[in-house]
Amino acid sequence: MIDLNKFNDIYLQLEAAILEKKYLPGELLPSENELSKQFQASRETIRKALALLLENGYIQKQQGKGSIVLDVNRFVFPVAGLTSFKELQESQKMPSQTIVTKNQTGPISKPLMERLHLPKETQVISLERVRKIQGEAVILDYDFLLADVISDIPNEVAEDSIYDYIENDLGLTISYAQKEITVEPVTKQDKELLDLNGDSHVVVVRSDVYMQDTTLFQYTESRHRMDKFRFVEFARRKQV
Structure with a gap:
């Protein structure tokens, strides 16, 4: 089951990290497994947070690579x-x-x-x-x-x-x-x-x-x- 508050909180933390240039354009976010351990959340919850990042133009999913950070200065x-x-x-x-x-x-x-x-x-x-x-x-x-x-x-x-x-x-x-x-x-x-x-x-x-x-x-x-x-x-x- 997805914790709605949890995935939104993870989304906001990852969004802040991208905006603060902790992850630069072209770089990969940590894998779903790594994020799951980092935030102590299920992979389903992590996927939901990543889906929000995707919808709002912060990342692009690329098969075989993962989540690539986009240039958000535009x-x-x-x-x-x-x-x-x-x-x-x-x-x-x-x-x-x-x-x-x-x-x-x-x-x-x-x-x-x-x-x-x-x-x-x-x-x-x-x-x-x-x-x-x-x-x-x-x-x-x-x-x-x-x-x-x-x-x-x-x-x-x-x-x-x-x-x-x-x-x-x-x-x-x-x-x-x-x-x-x-x-x-x-x-x-x-x-x-x-x-x-x-x-x-x-x-x-x-x-x-x-x-x-x-x-x-x-x-x-x-x-x-x-x-x-x-x-x-x-x-x-x-x-x-």
Whole structure:
């Protein structure tokens, strides 16, 4: 029988050891037998703790070798989901700060008008935000929200979570997004606003975001320093 408190306690101790660099990326954790003796627990309990480490991206199981420690300095960025930065920050315990560098309403630009197939009289809220993680500016976000759907985004909201504001304050339902991910050369603004550490390229995620009734309300371009994130998606092979 598995002791639920025991395996969770073992998981937390192993997680702390990985985060504290007692086990380095690429190294093997002790074997199940060794961990069983170390923690005075059954192998079934150890397997459950290792399964949690696997699910949370700390290790990779390799047949014939064991549990290999992964590089956890990169935060996980889910490709398939529609998750706010605040939700990512809270779920992964990122020590972060958001700085709003632009928040204004005006006519849509011609490139954006053509991309989104909108009339030239469309008004948009233009947001520019720098995301700092562990004191380094590693994400530059550009958000354009249609003003006839979202009339105003206060600065304090932009510093916190616009999705929380839209859903819980305005009572609207955000449904889905079409995403595009590319690797592109850094721009002049990237160099000015991000701590690039000499990087010549950034990962760019562009999203067209829709309400439940299929109304387009947001276009976002999120520019990420390459060494800080892992872009992941769960994929299942279709049986034919």
